[in-house]
Amino acid sequence: MVPDDAEAVSALRRATFSYSVMSPASTRHLIEVHSPAERFLGLVAISGRDLVAWGATGLNTWTSEEGQAGVSIYVHPEHRRQGIADALAKPLHDHLAEVGAVRARTFAEPGGVEFAKRFGYDGTRQMHYSGVDPRVLPPRPPAPEGIELVTMDTLDARQAYTADAVATLDEPSDSPADAIDYDDWVREVWESPALDKSLGVAAMAGDEVAAFSAIETDGDRAWSAMTGSIPAYRGRGLAKLAKWEALRRCADAGIVGAFTSNDDENGPMLAVNNWLGYRRVQTQTGLLRTL
Ligand SMILES: CC(C)(COP(=O)(O)OP(=O)(O)OC[C@H]1O[C@@H](n2cnc3c(N)ncnc32)[C@H](O)[C@@H]1OP(=O)(O)O)[C@@H](O)C(=O)NCCC(=O)NCCS
Known part of the structure; x- marks a missing residue:
């Protein structure tokens, strides 16, 4: 995978997951920006001139648990049942063995669960994807006293990082997100071209971000x-x-x-x-495999 694949990967992702929102610019960022500790490997499959599948893996560097990895594979709906995912799975798992991963996590749509199980993945964690038309919202709730709403482009990175890191600790997951490095977070999240800080909103209690809602866009x-929200609020x-307000x-x-x-x-x-x-x-079903 090379950065110039970004446009085709973005289109493939949209063709595979109707609910995916990942612009070519943010896909390029995803391909290019990784901390070395992640040992990221990204592969694509090409058929003729078309990019028809993606496979990626890397270590989860945001947790204190050693050797936790993620694997993602998806194949364009019109190019399935030709062994492409099998061909991607082998080098991805060989890579994980080389970098010392002890456990891999993947998510599968209903049609992909059996495929993942063939590779020894198991589990029933449920990740729900949902959508709304933001032009049709319930009435605006009142703002509690002492709370001011601002757009995220008025925050400095450290304020946003603090709220994100504290809130993320309580997001359900298989490994605690308890080791998010500030510099990595700035490069991967705060500087991502996907993030539209003029649409994201923070609820401020004085100088502190009490709650926030971040927005990425694609068209x-x-x-x-x-x-x-941070626990006290x-x-x-x-x-x-x-x-x-963000919607x-x-x-x-x-x-x-x-x-x-x-989740x-x-x-x-x-x-x-x-x-x-x-x-x-x-x-999608979340599955784990001990390596
Ligand atoms: C999810 C989170 C953002 C909610 O923040 P919050 O400021 O407490 O949310 P609000 O007060 O606006 O609303 C919470 C709603 O959840 C409801 N709720 C609280 N605990 C609940 C539970 N265990 N089960 C079901 N509903 C629950 C509340 O009753 C309230 O709904 P209501 O107003 O209709 O009664 C906060 O818990 C958090 O930061 N969690 C960790 C980060 C995370 O998981 N983010 C989402 C990632 S997808």
């Missing part, structure tokens, strides 16, 4: 990169308020579809999204 579609409607800004900016993903165990975030009117479009 007229948006992806909720992360919504979080939870249960006061701040996630609802910040995300409502309203999206609608004003011409966005007609906003998408997100939530089935994330009751509070599912409650926020249900209230906003999100409707489920797909559920």
Whole structure:
């Protein structure tokens, strides 16, 4: 995989996952920007002139647990059942053995679960993908006293990082996200061309980010990169308020579809999204393999 594959990978991703929102620019960023400790390997499959599949793997450097890896493989719907995923899986897993990974995690749509199980993956974690038209929202909730809403482009990176790192600790996952390096976070998240800081919104308690809702865009579609509230401010409607405001800004900016993903165990975030009117479009299964 090379950076110039970005446009084709972005199109492949959209053809494979209707709910995916990843612009060519953010795909290029994803291909180019990795910390060396991740030992990232990205592969693509080419048929004639067409890029028809993607395979990637790397170590999870955001957790204190050693050797946790992720694997992702997807093949264009019109090029399936030709052994392409098999051909990608072998070098990806060989690479994981070389870099000392002890456990790999993958997510599969219903049609891909059996394929993953053939490689020794197992599990039933459910990740729900859902979407909403941001032009149609419930009435705006009131802002609690002492809370001011600002767009994320008014934050400095350290303020945003602190809120993101603290909130992410409580996001359900197989490995705790307890080792997010600030410089890596700035390069990978804050400087990503996907992030539209003029649409993302933070609820401020003085100088502190109490809650935020970050937005990535691709044309007229948006992806909720992360919504979080820091623990001391939870249960006061701040996630609802910040995300409502971010979606309203999206609608004003011409966005007609906003998408997100939530773990089935994330009751509070599912409650926020249900209230906003999100409707489920797909559920992926999370599976793990001990290496
Ligand atoms: C999810 C999160 C952002 C919610 O923040 P918050 O500011 O407390 O959210 P709000 O107060 O605006 O709304 C929370 C809603 O969840 C509901 N809720 C709380 N705990 C719940 C639970 N265990 N199960 C179901 N609903 C729950 C609340 O009742 C409330 O809904 P209501 O207003 O209809 O009663 C916060 O818990 C968080 O930061 N979690 C960790 C990060 C994360 O997982 N982010 C989402 C990643 S996809």
